[in-house]
Amino acid sequence: MSILETINSPADVKRxxxxxxxxxxxxxxxxxxxxxxxxxxxxAPSLGVVELTIALHKVFTTPSDKIVWxxxxxxxxxxxxxxxxxxxxxxxxxxxxxxxxxxxxxxxxAFDVGHSSTSISAATGFAVARDLDRRKNKVLAVIGDGSMxxxxxxxxxxxxxxxxxDMIIILNDNEMSIAENVGALSNFLSRTASSEFVHRFxxxxxxxxxxxxVGKGVLHVARKxxxxxxxLFTPGMLFQAFGFEYIGPVDGHDLPALIETLENVKKFDNSxxxxxxxxxxxxxxxxxxxxALFHGVGPFDMATGxxxxxxxxxxxxTAVFGAALCRLAAEDDRIAAITAAMPDGTGxxxxxxxxxxxxxxxxxxxxHGVTFAAGLAVGGYRPVFAVYSSFLQRAYDQVxxxxxxxxxxxxxxxxxxxxxxxxxxxxxxxxxxxxxxxxPNMTLMAPKDENExxxxxxxxxxxxxxxxxxxxxxxGYGVALDQALEVLPVGRAELLREGDTAAILALxxxxxxxxxxxxxxxxxxxxLTVVNARFVKPLDETLIIALAEKHGVLITVEENVLQGGxxxxxxxxLEQHGLSGVRMLRLGYPDAYxxxxxxxxxxxxxxxxxxxxxxxxxxxLAGT
Numbered sequence: 001m002s003i004l005e006t007i008n009s010p011a012d013v014k015r016x017x018x019x020x021x022x023x024x025x026x027x028x029x030x031x032x033x034x035x036x037x038x039x040x041x042x043x044a045p046s047l048g049v050v051e052l053t054i055a056l057h058k059v060f061t062t063p064s065d066k067i068v069w070x071x072x073x074x075x076x077x078x079x080x081x082x083x084x085x086x087x088x089x090x091x092x093x094x095x096x097x098x099x100x101x102x103x104x105x106x107x108x109x110a111f112d113v114g115h116s117s118t119s120i121s122a123a124t125g126f127a128v129a130r131d132l133d134r135r136k137n138k139v140l141a142v143i144g145d146g147s148m149x150x151x152x153x154x155x156x157x158x159x160x161x162x163x164x165x166d167m168i169i170i171l172n173d174n175e176m177s178i179a180e181n182v183g184a185l186s187n188f189l190s191r192t193a194s195s196e197f198v199h200r201f202x203x204x205x206x207x208x209x210x211x212x213x214v215g216k217g218v219l220h221v222a223r224k225x226x227x228x229x230x231x232l233f234t235p236g237m238l239f240q241a242f243g244f245e246y247i248g249p250v251d252g253h254d255l256p257a258l259i260e261t262l263e264n265v266k267k268f269d270n271s272x273x274x275x276x277x278x279x280x281x282x283x284x285x286x287x288x289x290x291x292a293l294f295h296g297v298g299p300f301d302m303a304t305g306x307x308x309x310x311x312x313x314x315x316x317x318t319a320v321f322g323a324a325l326c327r328l329a330a331e332d333d334r335i336a337a338i339t340a341a342m343p344d345g346t347g348x349x350x351x352x353x354x355x356x357x358x359x360x361x362x363x364x365x366x367x368h369g370v371t372f373a374a375g376l377a378v379g380g381y382r383p384v385f386a387v388y389s390s391f392l393q394r395a396y397d398q399v400x401x402x403x404x405x406x407x408x409x410x411x412x413x414x415x416x417x418x419x420x421x422x423x424x425x426x427x428x429x430x431x432x433x434x435x436x437x438x439x440p441n442m443t444l445m446a447p448k449d450e451n452e453x454x455x456x457x458x459x460x461x462x463x464x465x466x467x468x469x470x471x472x473x474x475x476g477y478g479v480a481l482d483q484a485l486e487v488l489p490v491g492r493a494e495l496l497r498e499g500d501t502a503a504i505l506a507l508x509x510x511x512x513x514x515x516x517x518x519x520x521x522x523x524x525x526x527x528l529t530v531v532n533a534r535f536v537k538p539l540d541e542t543l544i545i546a547l548a549e550k551h552g553v554l555i556t557v558e559e560n561v562l563q564g565g566x567x568x569x570x571x572x573x574l575e576q577h578g579l580s581g582v583r584m585l586r587l588g589y590p591d592a593y594x595x596x597x598x599x600x601x602x603x604x605x606x607x608x609x610x611x612x613x614x615x616x617x618x619x620x621l622a623g624t
Contacts, residue, residue: 002027003016003020003023003024003027004024004027004028004031004080004085005085007024007080007081007085008083008085009081009082009083010057010061010062010081010082010108013054013057013058013081014057014058014061016058018255018256018259021054021058021255022255024054025050025051025054025255025283026283028050028053028054028077028080028081029047029050029282029283029284031080031085031088032046032047032050032076032077032080033047033283033284033302034302035076035088035089035091036091036297036300037299037300037301037302038089038299039089039091039092039093039299039422040092040296040297040298040299040422041076041091041092041099041296041297041422042073042074042076042099042295042296042297043281043284043287043294043295043296043297044280044281044287044291044294044295044297045071045073045074045145045174045280045295046073046074046075046076046077047280047281047282047283047284047287048074048145048172048174048252048278048279048280048281048282049074049077049142049172049252049278050077050282050283051252051253051254051255051258052142052170052172052252052258052276052278053075053077053078053081054077054081054255055255055258055259055262056078056140056142056170056262057078057081057082058259058262059259059262059263059266060138060140060262060266062082062107062108062110063107063108063110064137065137065138065139065140066110066111066123066126066137066138066139066140067108067110067140067142068110068111068113068119068122068123068126068139068140068141068142069101069111069113069119069142070113070116070117070118070119070120070141070142070143070144070145070147070153071100071113071114071115071116071145071147072099072100072101072113072114073099073100073145073296074142074144074145074172075100075101075109076088076091078101078108079091079097079101079106082106082108082109083106083108084097084105084106092422092423092424092596093422093596093597094595094596094597094598094601094602094605095595095597096596098424098596099422099423099424099596100112100113100114100423100424100426101113110122110126111126113426114423114424114425114426114427115390115391115394115426116146116147116150116364117143117147117148117149117150117151117152117153117156117364118152118156119141119142119143119147119153119156120141120143120153120156120157120160120169121152121155121156121159122141123139123140123141123156123160123167123169124156124159124160124163124165124167126139127139127160127163127165127166127167128163128165130166131165131166138166138168138266139165139166139167139168140167140168140169140170141167141168141169141170142170142172143169143170143171143172144170144171144172144173144174144276144278145172145174145280146341146363146364147364148171149341149363149364149365150363150364150365151365151367151368157169157239157242157244158242160242160243160244160271161242161243161244161271162243163271164243164270164271165270165271166268166269166270166271167271167272168265168268168272168273168274169244169271169272169273169274170273170274170276171248171273171274171275171276172252172276172278173249173275173276173277173278174277174278174279174280174291236248236275239273243271244271244272244273245268245270245271245272245273246272246273246275247261247265247272247273247274247275248261248273248274248275248276248277249275249276249277250274250275250276250277251276251277252276252277252278252279253278253279253282258276261274262274280295281294284305285305286300286304286305287305290305292344293307296423313475313478314450314475314476314477314478314479315450315475315476316347316473316474316475316476317415317450317453317471317472317473317474317475317476318345318346318347318415318473319347320347320450320451320453320454320476320481321346321347321386321413321415321453321457321471322346322347322348322349322350322351323347323350324453324454324457324458324485325337325347325348325351325384325386325413325457326350326351326354326355327485328457328458328461328485329351329354329355329358330354332382332461333358334380334381334382335358335381335382335383335384335461336355336358336359336360336376336381336382336383336384337351337352337355337358337359337360337383337384337386338360338361338362338369338372338373338376338383338384338385338386339359339360339361339362339369339385339386339387340361340362340363340364340365340366340369340387340391341361341362341363341364342386342387342388342391343359343361345388345415346386346387346388346413346415347386347415348386360372366387366391366392366394366395367394367395367397367398369385369387369395370385370395370398370399370402370403370410371398371402373385373403373410374398374402374403374406374408374410377403377408377409377410378406378408382409382411382461383410383411384410384411384412384413384457384460384461385410385411385412385413386413386415387412387413387414387415388414388415388416388420388427388429389414389415389416389417389418389428389429389430389431389432389470390416390426390427390428390429390430390431392412392414392432393431393432393435396435399412399436399439399466400439403466404439404440404441404442404466405440405441407441407465407466408465408466409461409463409464409465409466409467410466410467411457411460411461411466411467411468411469412436412466412467412468412469413457413468413469413471414429414432414468414469414470414471415471415473416428416429416472416473417429417432417446417470417471417472417508417509417559417560418430418472418473418508418509418559418560418599419559419594419599419602419603419606420473420599421473421596421597421598421599421602422596422597422598423596424594424595424596425593425594425595425596428593428594429470429472429559430559430560430561430589430593430594431560431561432468432470432560433446433470433507433536433558433560433564433565433566434560434561434563434564434565434568435564436468436537437536437537437564437565437566437569438564439466441465441466442466442467442468442537443460443463443465443466443467443468443490443535443537443538444467444468444470444535444536444537445459445460445467445468445469445470445488445534445535445536446469446470446471446507446508446509446533446534446536447469447471447508447534448494448506448508448509448511448512448532448534449476449477449479449511449512450476450477450479450481451476451479451480451481451482452534453469453471453476454481454482454485455482455485455486455487455488456469456488456534457469457485458485458486458487459486459487459488459490462487463490470508471508472508472509472559473599474599477512488534490535490538491535491538491539491540491541492534492535492540493505493531493532493533493534493535493539493540493543493544494531494532494534495529495531495543496511496515496530496531496532497515497518497528497529497530498529499518499522499526499527499528499529499530500527500529500551501526501527501528501551501553501621502526502528502529502551502553502554502555502621503528503529503530503531503547503548503550503551503553503554503555504517504518504528504529504530504531504554504555504556504557504617505531505533505544505547505554505555505556505557505566505570506530506531506532506533506556506557506558507532507533507534507536507556507557507558507559507566508558508559509559510557510558510559510587510608510613511530511532513557513608513609513610513613514530514557514613515530516610517610517613517614517617518530520610520614521614521617521618521621524618526617526618526621528617529547529551531543531547533556533566536565536566536569537569539569539570539573541573544570544573545573545577545579548574548577548579548582549579552581552582552583553582553583553584553621554570554574554582554583554584554585555584555585555586555587555617555620556570556584556585556586556587556588557587557588557608557613558586558587558588559588559589559608560588560589561588561589561590561591562586562588562589562590562591563591565588566588567584567586567587567588568586570584570586571584571586585616585617585620587607587608587613587616588608589606590606594606
């Protein structure tokens, strides 16, 4: 029996003798690697905090003590130590356990997470609530892996330092986010060489003073000088300015040092920050050598670390976007590309090499990224901000006030529109059509395939006004890619099939299944018109009104919540034209957060695959 099989709760960790903790760490790494090899997952971040997680549960007592994990993609060892060992093989699968902390999943998960830089704010709230209730539990925020590049972290630490509550921040400094960290603050935080230097300085100073046999006053002055000197070479100066007592750097893989530090800090009753140095991917050579690749990885071969590419086939939408943007930038030196710590994930790695002077990684700081783009636009450039749909939500105010209000030529290349798979509800792009469609001056479009994506990108950067192109995660259809990029007529849909029963207005990923459903129903005597809507804003009003008047029956299909989405836009158009007699069916996402699961599983569950769309159409049309 492995030692991990004896751990059913954090209480079992507390009972383990210190001599067995390295064995537990090895067991944790083995099961994390094995599970991620099968299911995919955030491997490198979780491997880097194995010893830290053991130390936290050795010293503190959850759920009374609150541990808030920033992002939560580092919490796999935490899950294994808190009663989810036997279900860990279901990680990130449909109806399985989440890849992030979830309160409904365990009482030891203090806060639901999935996006960056939220832990300090949440932990501050926990600490205030505790003090108002006169409780004595400890509150900890575990932040790092790039989360300190997000501005919200500093908003939180500024307030927490002002309140000076009994609260511990653990800064997990692994010099990485998803890609390599960027920014002045990142460089400041990652002066990891200072740990050994400061240690040697302290020892040599003590030895020198002992030889001199100086008095207590001189020793006190010397210690003050040492701390000041240390502040010049570590981030302590920064966090002390925020009102936190700074401790560290501490070796994040030295269990005795971690446990001793945490035991000491546990006695404090003020705001403390512990700077912990860890290695991302620790314990698995391929992940140590390529932490960016193994940050969030698909299934891979455990023995070699080779990524299992799956079915292969057509190029991904992300890759097609990246290549098309490079072609456009080669012809127009006003085009610049922006990412928020996701150069590989958004397809901009090639652009960064080809046009380094026009490529900007702003860190995990979407708000800054959008307003930075607005400044570039005022300066005469045509910035393209490539960002995941759910991450752009974090910068809604900036899109509204800094881009659209000024009617600036910023293009939003919105990747991961629709369901994204195993990352689940924090990452699904379920709301972007709704939260962008109502903004004045915004042009919003979604391609039916990867070739149309190219043309929409060219269209967006040509407009001179705010524009968004929204496309899904995954591979395209393998259609031929046009060599010449075309600027599409704005607000013009594409009529793909004509019938006399009803008209389907399909958007983006739903165009092909809608066409296939029309083919299936044609064999049953139902002849359907199918339209590739292309534009959510502006709509092709002329075509939609004509089809409404011809058929009297319209069906909209989209991968977005029905509230405020494409179907809602069509309903509003009908109302404006007094077409209240038109019968309409809207297919899309329900008013609920969508769980994790493979894309095909979720589309089937939501009735947005071929069988689901066909069944919905058949039932609806039977009642007309």
